[in-house]
Amino acid sequence: MTNESNKDARRTGPKLPFFLPMIGFLILASFAATALFATLSGNRNPEQLPSVLIGKPVPDTPIPLLDDGLATLTLTDFAGKPLLVNFFASWCAPCRAEAPALAQLAKNVTIIGIAYKDKPADTNDFLNQFGNPFSAIGVDRDGRLGFTWGVYGVPENYLIGSDGTVLLRHAGPIDRRVLNEVLIPAIEGTK
Amino acid sequence: MIAEIGHFSLILAFVTSLVLSVVPLMGVARGNAAMMQLAVPATLVMAAGVLLAFAALVWAFITSDFSVALVASHSHSAKPIIYKISGTWGNHEGSLLLWIVILVGFAAILTQTARKMPIPLKTRTLAVQGIVSAAFLAFSLFTSNPFTRLSPAPLDGNGLNPVLQDPGLALHPPTLYVGYVGLSMAFSFAVAGLLEGRIDRAWAIYVRPWITAAWCALTIGIALGSWWAYYELGWGGWWFWDPVENASLMPWLAATALIHSVIAVAARGIFKSWTVLLAILAFSLSLVGTFIVRSGLLTSVHSFASDPARGVFILAILLLAIGIPLVLFAWRGPQLTNEGDFELISREFGLLVNNFLLTAATIVVLIGTFYPLCLEMVSGARITVGPPYFDATFNPIMGALVLAMAFGPVMAWRRGTLPALRLVANCTIIAALAALLVGLVLFTGISLAGLAGVGMTAWLGGGILADIFHRLKHVSKSEVGKRPVIQMSVWGMWCAHLGMVIFLLGALGNGLFASEVVVRAKPGDVINLAGNQITFVGVETRRGPNYVTSTAILDLRRGGQLLARLEPENRLYTAKMQATTEAAIRPGLRGDDYVVLGDGDTQMGYTLRLYHKPLVSWIWAGAGLMAVGGFLAAIGRALRPPPILEPDILT
Numbered sequence: 096m097t098n099e100s101n102k103d104a105r106r107t108g109p110k111l112p113f114f115l116p117m118i119g120f121l122i123l124a125s126f127a128a129t130a131l132f133a134t135l136s137g138n139r140n141p142e143q144l145p146s147v148l149i150g151k152p153v154p155d156t157p158i159p160l161l162d163d164g165l166a167t168l169t170l171t172d173f174a175g176k177p178l179l180v181n182f183f184a185s186w187c188a189p190c191r192a193e194a195p196a197l198a199q200l201a202k203n204v205t206i207i208g209i210a211y212k213d214k215p216a217d218t219n220d221f222l223n224q225f226g227n228p229f230s231a232i233g234v235d236r237d238g239r240l241g242f243t244w245g246v247y248g249v250p251e252n253y254l255i256g257s258d259g260t261v262l263l264r265h266a267g268p269i270d271r272r273v274l275n276e277v278l279i280p281a282i283e284g285t286k
Numbered sequence: 287m288i289a290e291i292g293h294f295s296l297i298l299a300f301v302t303s304l305v306l307s308v309v310p311l312m313g314v315a316r317g318n319a320a321m322m323q324l325a326v327p328a329t330l331v332m333a334a335g336v337l338l339a340f341a342a343l344v345w346a347f348i349t350s351d352f353s354v355a356l357v358a359s360h361s362h363s364a365k366p367i368i369y370k371i372s373g374t375w376g377n378h379e380g381s382l383l384l385w386i387v388i389l390v391g392f393a394a395i396l397t398q399t400a401r402k403m404p405i406p407l408k409t410r411t412l413a414v415q416g417i418v419s420a421a422f423l424a425f426s427l428f429t430s431n432p433f434t435r436l437s438p439a440p441l442d443g444n445g446l447n448p449v450l451q452d453p454g455l456a457l458h459p460p461t462l463y464v465g466y467v468g469l470s471m472a473f474s475f476a477v478a479g480l481l482e483g484r485i486d487r488a489w490a491i492y493v494r495p496w497i498t499a500a501w502c503a504l505t506i507g508i509a510l511g512s513w514w515a516y517y518e519l520g521w522g523g524w525w526f527w528d529p530v531e532n533a534s535l536m537p538w539l540a541a542t543a544l545i546h547s548v549i550a551v552a553a554r555g556i557f558k559s560w561t562v563l564l565a566i567l568a569f570s571l572s573l574v575g576t577f578i579v580r581s582g583l584l585t586s587v588h589s590f591a592s593d594p595a596r597g598v599f600i601l602a603i604l605l606l607a608i609g610i611p612l613v614l615f616a617w618r619g620p621q622l623t624n625e626g627d628f629e630l631i632s633r634e635f636g637l638l639v640n641n642f643l644l645t646a647a648t649i650v651v652l653i654g655t656f657y658p659l660c661l662e663m664v665s666g667a668r669i670t671v672g673p674p675y676f677d678a679t680f681n682p683i684m685g686a687l688v689l690a691m692a693f694g695p696v697m698a699w700r701r702g703t704l705p706a707l708r709l710v711a712n713c714t715i716i717a718a719l720a721a722l723l724v725g726l727v728l729f730t731g732i733s734l735a736g737l738a739g740v741g742m743t744a745w746l747g748g749g750i751l752a753d754i755f756h757r758l759k760h761v762s763k764s765e766v767g768k769r770p771v772i773q774m775s776v777w778g779m780w781c782a783h784l785g786m787v788i789f790l791l792g793a794l795g796n797g798l799f800a801s802e803v804v805v806r807a808k809p810g811d812v813i814n815l816a817g818n819q820i821t822f823v824g825v826e827t828r829r830g831p832n833y834v835t836s837t838a839i840l841d842l843r844r845g846g847q848l849l850a851r852l853e854p855e856n857r858l859y860t861a862k863m864q865a866t867t868e869a870a871i872r873p874g875l876r877g878d879d880y881v882v883l884g885d886g887d888t889q890m891g892y893t894l895r896l897y898h899k900p901l902v903s904w905i906w907a908g909a910g911l912m913a914v915g916g917f918l919a920a921i922g923r924a925l926r927p928p929p930i931l932e933p934d935i936l937t
Contacts, residue, residue, distance in 0.1 A: 113619040116563055117612035120570075124605055126660045127578075131597045133663075191804050195885045195893070224806065271865070 148253070148261040154243055158233035161215055168231050170207065171259055177285040178255040179206045182241060184213040185221035187249045189268035194225040196269040201228035204282050208232040211241050211249050254278065256285045289354050292342025293433035299335030299390070300423040302328050306416030310409045322405060325412040326397045332419060333394035340387045343432050347374045353439035356380065356432050361443040362861050364832045365451070372456035379432035381459055385576065386422050388467040393419070396471065403492050410478035418470055421603045429599050454514030462507030462534060466572035468500025469541060473569035476562045477611050480618045485558040490551035495920055497548055501541045502916035508534050509909035517871055522802070522880055522897045524905055527676050532655040533575035536648050540568035543644035550637050554699060555625030560641070562622065563615055570608040577604065629701035636694035643687040650679045681735070688742045688790070691783060692749025706756035710749045717748025729798070736798045743790040750783050774922025782915025789908025795877070795901025808891040816898035818879065819843045825892060833857040838883040838892060842872060854883040878902050
């Protein structure tokens with residue numbers, strides 16, 4: 096390129112499209128910065144999924160039972176003892192993985208299972224294969240109950256205190272660490 | 287003492303990098319040759335300092351010097367020697383140092399190669415590389431010093447996370463880093479070109495080997511990571527759309543676009559500002575990929591060394607390293623004028639389509655990765671974005687890319703098509719129709735998306751084979767004896783594109799036809815899966831060098847004939863009582879048999895997860911073939927006589 100064409104090029108003024116990458120980057124960076132400072136100031140823990148239900152009374156919606164489609168169960172009826180509500184499904188692989196953990200927990204706490212978006216026949220097969228740690232099993236065929244609870248995927252567990260308030264939410268399967276470091280201490284704490 | 291030498295060399299390298307960042311650039315601006323000449327020795331001193339520091343750290347790990355805090359918290363005397371060495375980069379501080387080693391190493395290689403490269407461009411490129419090095423050396427020294435001493439020294443170390451004690455880990459990060467950091471050279475070239483206000487075909491020819499090398503390493507690195515997740519994590523999957531995986535995929539997509547757009551700059555002197563932007567973005571995405579997961583911003587299964595306090599430093603580096611070049615681009619970009627034009631039916635337009643689709647794919651992954659973070663900041667809601675999003679957005683874009691890929695190579699520069707077009711067009715259509723028919727007849731119940739995938743893969747495979755056939759025939763007819771007409775770089779392109787076909791076959795075979803059972807089995811039980819009979823023999827306890835196992839023994843039979851003995855195990859690493867799952871895999875060309883041992887006991891039975899995964903190994907074979915294609919193209923260009931660099935030679 097000659098000097099003259101260089102001078103021509105220099106005269107080219109700023110063009111809007113060339114600013115777009117910078118603008119996009121600044122928007123993304125400002126989100127990242129906000130999140131980072133929220134994390135630093137302790138307002139945010141990326142590992143925990145908060146729930147709007149925490150500290151509130153457990154929803155008292157009647158839930159159809161698996162064994163008998165006409166009868167229902169209401170979680171408020173279980174007040175007086177801690178309760179673990181487990182959303183599960185036969186189609187969910189991690190639910191299989193947490194079956195042993197639930198079996199162990201059943202010794203410490205009453206567990207209510209909610210079969211989420213699952214066919215009752217499949218649910219029964221699942222229970223026959225992986226064991227039934229539940230004191231009662233409710234059915235949420237269309238996921239409407241899960242919606243009110245704010246379930247975003249199965250398995251999801253809610254611990255409910257003796258007074259009927261939601262204490263804790265754990266999204267994802269219960270592994271050994273969650274079992275020993277989160278759920279068992281929390282259940283012990285309610286007793 | 288060794289650790290202090292390492293620490294001192296790192297400080298020396300940092301000071302030198304500051305000199306490299308400032309003096310040569312002033313030299314270019316003032317036309318002062320002495321100041322410009324400083325760039326080469328400064329780069330070499332900086333590289334030597336970093337290399338010495340890294341050697342000192344490796345030495346501390348090999349000799350298990352637990353007075354070094356990093357060694358004490360990440361190593362253990364009872365660890366096999368290879369994992370002591372790989373443990374050096376199995377932690378934040380050490381991997382950062384490895385990252386810097388590659389960064390300065392590449393700058394040092396540039397000083398010794400490309401001897402005919404224009405001095406101002408070379409000087410500026412080295413200086414920009416020096417600025418990036420200075421930022422990361424400061425990050426290492428001030429927030430993540432690997433040489434901090436412990437007093438008193440503990441008797442033994444904390445051990446390396448057992449999941450990371452694996453040959454895959456010994457190789458995956460270094461390869462991935464070579465890829466990430468290789469893109470830093472493209473970045474430095476781009477910024478140097480913007481500083482100069484000029485990008486020409488020489489620029490493209492000198493930057494190309496770096497882009498190709500980085501792309502190859504990135505391809506292998508990502509494939510190794512995926513393979514490691516497949517056999518080590520025991521989930522049976524090979525890609526999870528996890529933020530860390532996305533973070534490595536985004537630079538790969540951008541680098542793939544770059545590798546194509548730089549062809550147009552080198553051959554025709556067009557797409558200049560776009561290529562510069564891509565080079566900046568590819569390395570920016572690499573930076574995001576390496577460091578976002580360490581800042582505690584995003585959650586991931588790879589929660590490896592995340593620390594919000596370091597996040598501030600990382601964010602500052604990212605702001606400067608990405609923000610300043612983008613400002614420079616906004617200012618200088620409009621000056622990079624194109625030297626030629628092209629028509630709708632042309633190779634240029636094909637490359638444009640390629641870049642458009644790859645950029646769209648990158649943006650889709652970027653949105654999927656950062657949307658949860660942005661949404662949380664706006665509304666406080668916590669969500670995760672999973673496979674359904676990527677299936678619905680990423681896959682169709684890739685499908686369009688696959689369709690276009692068959693035709694890009696048979697387009698002519700400027701306008702028109704190559705003679706192979708007709709044959710390629712016929713073959714794509716025939717292959718796709720045949721595959722659709724086979725899919726409909728043989729695989730009943732196949733999903734529409736799956737069927738489309740099968741058709742498109744056949745389309746691409748047919749197109750590439752037709753192109754190869756046509757060109758080989760053409761050569762043998764008319765040009766034998768003159769000179770080999772099919773250049774190595776063309777073979778490289780075919781190889782890489784066929785790698786994509788192989789990869790797609792693997793992904794489709796596994797995605798559409800995998801079968802899985804979960805059973806609770808007692809010794810003696812026989813499980814049927816995909817035509818095989820698997821006998822559960824029992825579980826026994828074994829001892830490894832630093833762990834104990836419960837190992838299940840299963841015999842895989844087909845029609846009574848013993849094919850393999852599978853031994854999945856659960857390991858308990860005794861140093862920190864950590865457990866890992868080791869899947870047992872019988873790999874095969876036609877498919878893998880994959881078994882994972884769950885919990886259980888002899889009375890109750892054991893939970894076993896058994897998978898049959900058709901063609902799954904083709905996924906990594908395809909990625910390997912793509913990388914081979916890249917290497918062929920790079921070697922071919924290196925062997926060819928130096929190009930004539932007058933503009934408009936082709937127009």
